[in-house]
Amino acid sequence: MSRFKHIAVVGAGLIGGSIVLGVARRQLAPTLTCWSRSDASRKFLRNLGVAKVFETAADAVRGADLIVIATPVDCMAEICREISPALSPGSIVTDVGSVKVSILQDATVLPAHVTFIGSHPMAGSEKAGASHAQENLFQDRLCFLTPTGKEPSASLEKLQGFWKDLGSRLFTCSAKQHDAMVAAVSHIPHAAASALILTVASLPEFNSNSAGSGLKDTTRIAAGEENLWTGILLANAQPIATGLAEFEKQCRRLRLAIEQGNAEEVSSFLKAAKKIRQSLDEAK
């Protein structure tokens, strides 16, 4: 028997679309509905024929016992207000945003008769839109869950089961801890990659034909959609700004050692970086 009778996905881009496909493929609920802001995505989803596609978010969530909000993080408050009147008592609402403290705040407008628990599946891509959705996008990927501790434990367990059904590995922590962790492994790297490609392209002898896999890999994530990422960077501003300030210091430290021809300092810097980077490939 399914954990949920009716799953609704609000905002069906890359992540939301992949949830629709994953739920449909695994038959995780007898009823599956969705909504997307974009006409093109709604049309695309209708053509897939795996979920009932609605013209409004409120219509899409009516009667659902699990609602997954997968819009950009800066739309969260607006979506919560919009769907609130249509939510059924006892339903579980979650999201997929890359920040969790600000979203917990946004979710306070939801009615008291529903349970909100934040989720964050780490399965993005620089490719946006439902047309890039994949039914196995969450397979073996980390998914954060950030309960406050006030939720009914049965609701948390059902939501954990949902993500496990999609193949995710779960990590449960506070919203604040999540935001600091993800600033380190995702948001600061995104900011750095964007600053790096702007920098190298501004140098007088830059020639894109000479870019090898080093530059391409280092800056791949900078191809991400700017509005999505503006929302993320601003919603998690404090840990990101702190990390970027530290990053500027480290860059300066390496630059000064290079300017001074200090081989020992450059080598120990690069060696420390190498050891940490190599350990990432060993981590699970």
Add this chain to the structure above:
Amino acid sequence: MSRFKHIAVVGAGLIGGSIVLGVARRQLAPTLTCWSRSDASRKFLRNLGVAKVFETAADAVRGADLIVIATPVDCMAEICREISPALSPGSIVTDVGSVKVSILQDATVLPAHVTFIGSHPMAGSEKAGASHAQENLFQDRLCFLTPTGKEPSASLEKLQGFWKDLGSRLFTCSAKQHDAMVAAVSHIPHAAASALILTVASLPEFNSNSAGSGLKDTTRIAAGEENLWTGILLANAQPIATGLAEFEKQCRRLRLAIEQGNAEEVSSFLKAAKKIRQSLDEAK
């Protein structure tokens, strides 16, 4: 008929080993010799059985008409001195280093009866050593050639033919132009990736188990061998330091916009970065 009668590879790690394999596989010369500083690499190369392996660099180059020096860039001057007495008149000497101005200087100790032309195949990897060598490492990869203009044109043409035989696409420019170009697309990204992984790992909530493909790709090149890269960063210090200073400015600009909650500024920064990064995938 082969362009060369005897090709010698001095320093057979990842790049040199791949040249040995590529030359052997394509039968680019009737005689193929090599030397590596490391006992393990010499043993590995002997076991491959495709080239005669010598105990000294001088012995390896004796009688060769093409000598490829593939040692770390900070060994170049020493190697040039060491092999000079054994070089045959009329032979062509090249290297594979990631910097070219300083290497051109190092090569001035070579005897006047040989022709030195700098090469730089852009085909590195964070994996060092002959055991990672691949016979097709240079296939479809860019290779810089940096003649001074004083070389016999026949020598330049023979060297161009050699790299083309290994599958490379050629780009010919001055050593100075090369160094500025490669600072932008390779050396500055390497420095940034090293500073980034050191930074994020120093943040209090960093957890390597939560690192996704974003952080891994962004910092992959930081796993490179530190002594090799120390030599490169110091040998090309000026363009790298200039670029890193600009990078620090761009990071600061983005950080201030985030701290100020300036969505317009953050979005225009990320959008400009996205456009440039997307253009890299379109470049050839």
